[in-house]
Amino acid sequence: MADPLGELTADVGEIARLLFATGSVEATLARIVELAVETIEGCAFAGIFLLEGETVVTPAVSDPLVSIIDRLQHANGEGPCLAAIGQGLAFYADDLEIDTRWPAFGPEAIAAGIRSVLAVPLAASGVVGALNLYARYPAAFGVVDRAKAAMLASLSGVALTAARAHEDEERQVENLAYALATREVIGQAQGILIERERISADAAFDILRRASQHLNQKLRDVAQDLVDTGERPELPPRPGRPLPHKGAHPLR
Numbered sequence: 001m002a003d004p005l006g007e008l009t010a011d012v013g014e015i016a017r018l019l020f021a022t023g024s025v026e027a028t029l030a031r032i033v034e035l036a037v038e039t040i041e042g043c044a045f046a047g048i049f050l051l052e053g054e055t056v057v058t059p060a061v062s063d064p065l066v067s068i069i070d071r072l073q074h075a076n077g078e079g080p081c082l083a084a085i086g087q088g089l090a091f092y093a094d095d096l097e098i099d100t101r102w103p104a105f106g107p108e109a110i111a112a113g114i115r116s117v118l119a120v121p122l123a124a125s126g127v128v129g130a131l132n133l134y135a136r137y138p139a140a141f142g143v144v145d146r147a148k149a150a151m152l153a154s155l156s157g158v159a160l161t162a163a164r165a166h167e168d169e170e171r172q173v174e175n176l177a178y179a180l181a182t183r184e185v186i187g188q189a190q191g192i193l194i195e196r197e198r199i200s201a202d203a204a205f206d207i208l209r210r211a212s213q214h215l216n217q218k219l220r221d222v223a224q225d226l227v228d229t230g231e232r233p234e235l236p237p238r239p240g241r242p243l244p245h246k247g248a249h250p251l252r
Helices: 004-020 025-039 064-076 080-087 105-111 143-197 201-215 219-229
Strands: 045-052 055-061 091-093 116-124 127-135
Touching: 025 045, 025 055, 025 127, 025 143, 045 064, 045 080, 045 116, 055 064, 064 080, 064 105, 064 127, 080 091, 080 116, 080 127, 116 143, 127 143, 143 201, 143 219, 201 219
Parallel strands: none
Antiparallel strands: 045 055, 045 127, 091 116, 116 127
16 A cells, blocks of 8 residues: 655655756746646646735746636736735645635636645745646646645755755856956056056056947946957047047057
8 A cells, every 4th residue: 555654754854855956947847837737746837926025927848728817817906826925835726626715717727727825935045936736627626736736846945945045156266256257357557658658558458448438338348348459449539639530550
């Protein structure tokens, strides 16, 4: 005889391994909905609600039908998934045909082919959302299914927090690398101006800064152009003096 509790316990480690191995937020979201359909017997379709600012979005779905059902909830301003993300509690619609909690959403979801909905909040620091499971027939989610959904939602929230932290770290590293590269190319451009025009580092930087403002280009791009071409960047004309065209007087 099958041991539902033992099966559930065995699933935890494998599901956690799969979720935390994905890396990016986008890949983690996609894996969550895949695992929901694969591991929860009553689940035919799955999606995720996330709160971004003041807007609830659906960043991952297992099937286009999920997007349709989600739009119905948004259009009517009601539904089990909106309730789950709004109240931080699990909501189970055993049969939308007889469930009276969402009178506008229920009939439209049934017409779209959905009879059961299970929505479980994603409980983790920095994540406000819900894992939403859908089925075509009533009473689709038994006790074991609901326990699996709660477990998956809990692990998913933690995995999303970790994925976001990882992406933030990668972004910081990329920003630092870009800042160092920018500093280097500006330094090279300053060096060229210092050597060829016999001016100070501050004066060389001022030329680059004024050229950046005049050309409406980033300072780094102006510096890179000087390094690549050796041509003095175009500057705004000083009062009473005409502006030479770029390239007319290359640096000597």
